[in-house]
Amino acid sequence: MSGDSMLIPAIGISSSGLDAESRRMEVTANNLANAQTTKGVDGQVFRRKEVVFAARATETRMGREVPAGVEVRGVVDDMREPRRVYRPGHPDADPDGFVQMPDINPVEEMVNMMSATRAYEANLAVIKMAKTMATRALEIGK
Amino acid sequence: MDATRLMLKTVLDACQTRHAVLANNLANANTPGFRRCDVPFRAALNDAIRGGDRKALEQFSPEILEDRTAAVRNDGNSVSIQTELGSMMDNNILHGAAAQILSSKYERLKKAIKGQ
Numbered sequence: 690m691s692g693d694s695m696l697i698p699a700i701g702i703s704s705s706g707l708d709a710e711s712r713r714m715e716v717t718a719n720n721l722a723n724a725q726t727t728k729g730v731d732g733q734v735f736r737r738k739e740v741v742f743a744a745r746a747t748e749t750r751m752g753r754e755v756p757a758g759v760e761v762r763g764v765v766d767d768m769r770e771p772r773r774v775y776r777p778g779h780p781d782a783d784p785d786g787f788v789q790m791p792d793i794n795p796v797e798e799m800v801n802m803m804s805a806t807r808a809y810e811a812n813l814a815v816i817k818m819a820k821t822m823a824t825r826a827l828e829i830g831k
Numbered sequence: 832m833d834a835t836r837l838m839l840k841t842v843l844d845a846c847q848t849r850h851a852v853l854a855n856n857l858a859n860a861n862t863p864g865f866r867r868c869d870v871p872f873r874a875a876l877n878d879a880i881r882g883g884d885r886k887a888l889e890q891f892s893p894e895i896l897e898d899r900t901a902a903v904r905n906d907g908n909s910v911s912i913q914t915e916l917g918s919m920m921d922n923n924i925l926h927g928a929a930a931q932i933l934s935s936k937y938e939r940l941k942k943a944i945k946g947q
Binding site: 694695696698699702703705706709710713742743744753754755756757758759804805807808811812814815818819821822825826828829830 | 927
């Protein structure tokens with residue numbers, strides 16, 4: 690009979706999914722919170738951010754290839770141009786009265802949020818099922 | 832270990848492998864370029880069982896294959912959350928059935944040993 694049970698790796702795989710999707714939710718929430726930020730920490734207009742997901746390389750365990758889930762490679766700035774809005778009284782307005790605002794679309798962010806939430810919940814279901822399967826296997830012959 | 836128990840243990844192990852692969856699909860549900868994989872072990876296992884080759888069963892190692900029939904979205908990803916969850920439930924049921932049969936076999940064995 691072939692080696693180890695794959696259920697423990699399965700839980701690690703799903704955890705990586707939970708981590709990645711919750712990072713994604715954080716970044717999305719941050720985009721929404723900063724939709725009106727004309728001057729960020731770096732003195733520039735806030736730039737929308739995105740997470741970069743990548744599949745983790747398979748690991749070799751006991752001579753078998755075991756998948757390893759997902760990882761967040763990084764958080765990158767979206768390079769779309771900021772919007773120019775006419776607000777002459779604004780403290781960050783340029784000499785012509787225009788303010789640079791982040792080009793953040795709440796609908797786009799909410800769609801990302803829903804997608805991340807759904808994936809998060811699916812990963813939770815996987816962990817639950819792994820627990821059930823492991824408990825069942827342990828109880829055989831008890 | 833008799834042939835039936837060996838077969839059932841092989842099914843259990845294959846189901847657990849498949850669960851890990853489906854878990855990986857779901858963890859990568861939003862990874863651009865990721866193609867879903869699966870473990871189509873039932874056909875191969877059926878052959879091993881019908882062939883009656885005990886050694887084939889003992890050495891049975893389910894293969895992890897990329898699913899070429901899955902529809903690919905614009906970002907290159909082919910994972911559908913619904914499909915994965917459905918497959919996972921199927922897999923869970925098969926795992927449960929094998930575990931249950933194995934359990935009852937061990938129950939009877941224990942009773943036989945106790946002389947009941």
